[in-house]
Amino acid sequence: MKVAFLTSRYPGKDNPYNHMFVHMRCVEMIKQGYEVSVYVPSKIFNTYVFEGVEVIQMPSKELNKELHQYNVLYLHLLNIYPFTKENGWPIYKYILKNNLSFVMYIHGNDVQKYGSRMFEFRFNHTELLKWVKRDTITIPRIKRFVTKTKKKSNVAFIFPSVWMKEDMEHNLQLKVENNFHIIPNGINTKLLSFHKLYKNRYKLVTLRPLSSKKYAVDIAIDIMKYLPEKYTLEIFGKGQYEKSYRDLIKANGLKERVNIKNNFIERSELNNFFTQYGIMLAPTRMDAQGVSMCEAMSSGLLTVSSDNTAIPEFITHLENGIIGKEPKKIAEEIIRVVNNEERYNQIVLKGRESMEAIDINKTVSKELEVLKKVSSING
Template sequence: MKIHLISNMYPSKDSPSYGTFVEKMYNQISQVEGITLSKTVLYKEKNKIKRTFKYAIFYIKIITKLLLNQYDVVYAHYVSHFSIPILIIMKLKKINLVINVHGSDITSTSPKDQKLKKNMGKLLSRSQKIIVPSDYMKKIVVEEHNIIDEKIYIYPSGGVDERIFYPKNKNTIKSDFLSKYKISQEKKIISYVSRLDKGKGWDTTIKAMSMLKKHDFFEDDWQVLFVGSGSQEQVLNAEIIESKLKNVIRIPSLSRDELSYVYNISDWVVFPSELPESLGLVGLESLACGTPVIGTDNAGIASYLIHGYNGLLFNKGNAEELVKVLTKAISMKNEEYISIKRNAIQSSDKYLSKNIENDLFNILLK
């Protein structure tokens, strides 16, 4: 069986975290016997002129490969960004197109992405199958593009890598990692792990932390880690200084191994995204490490985070409500906290890569 994967997002040496979920799925398929797997992918390019040139080459490669080769499955990720060459090919020959929708390719409201939606709709209707990461995204595809349920399959973007994200003894976390960022294990830890961009909820989190500052025990007994980089990184740094938050530690984007350290040393992870997250792997990775999540009752996050069971929920963008939830988390009795930690691990089990690794291939084979 010949499968050809196409994506405009794929990790590289310079951008190792760019499109890692696509690479993860590629690797999962490659492990299946009897598969001849190939790919046409685009790596991240910041320079606008170079990016335009690389997209042109990318388009030419797609048309050439699909025209000259016969694949049993053409498996496309973020197809909205290369819909034109696919539509051209579909006029010339029949292809078995499977589209993997990830979220922003459907839900983005930016003017640029809105222009791509028309062609995206055409491809969704002409594809043989559509793969989405959650039931939330399935509902959006059905309602916005009038696609029948039977054509859509749920697969959680490669799942959570249990070889990296699992409960670790805090004493085994590398001391050089802790000393590098001046993290004290004598204090309890709340961590924000996400990009520092508009809609990710970092600003709501900072407001909540500023409100909690009036309680002396919060600054004395707790540390807050802000892990991530992004377009609003400097704004965050200014907010920390202005709010005089002494217990906040800034950490740039980390490797997946180091992220597992953060999840494991944290008592709670805040996932305050206000965006229509298709799934939200940050939350699932944290749960897999046994760390409860404080998240927004929103989109894909709400599909696995259950208030009082494996974490706590609050309304997106509501700093006052986040303060209440954080206060509940901080003052939680040990017995209840241990129960929530146990539930966190159990609820992440069905999202572990080892438990879903055959699902993707079965979907492609059907």
């Protein structure tokens, strides 16, 4: 079976983080013996190989000519950029016109109206234009695409969580009753091996882009207000909110205990990196899964997040992690668990076991079964 991934971005030498969740799937599918190519709509014509995966960049209308040579297409965040050569909409239209077999993995950015993330809104001209574009161009087109294909036998939709499915249905005002599957983003539990980290129980870490309020770094800082002075937090990330977070740290008198490190961690370094900490602090305002949270659970950190959106599908409170709604109560639960070594160890071990259940080998195998099913049907 030949699979073509269609995505708006892909990792390369200069941008190793671009849609890494897509790359991980490609690598695993190749390991499992399948032919995989990646197509990225682009202004330029270019081909490169990244960690064994062939990546082809070309204008979307030219890209369409390549699609018939594949048994199935796999769509991952193929974005709509009107009036550009990177626009995914000509590809969506071509798939419709030619009744091509495809699987669409639904991410929040594919299907959410602007109003779903009002916590991001800033009162300026650019933000208003984003709102208009998303709600009057992007969402109506995605709704049209899903409506016209959701009952076809050579089509399937995959969601990382039940919440993501229900959220898409709410945003698009439609129901997907058949041809859908719930398969989380896979976690590389071989790369992220389990460590006993109780000795680091007072050292917290947050790995977050500082470019979106969705990732709730301000809430992580707020939680630190309620933890004793022996607890420290290191925040790794870059983005436009860095200054405001630094100001928040200073305003709360946390400069000695909370530190922002303006960089990301390479995936190859993650395993050793996690061994320096005992707790992963990963609150969120919205998440369809929480991949970095899951990676920390795989590595043996006591993982803390928010009781909202899809998080309860991955963390059961005090069973394989900690979730809560209020910073003070979350801090109290952290203290309670940390003060009981046996309980800490039980929770982190359950966290690791729950991640082994969604190891990337298993999730990609499930995705391949879906791809095979639709590829075996000729139009």
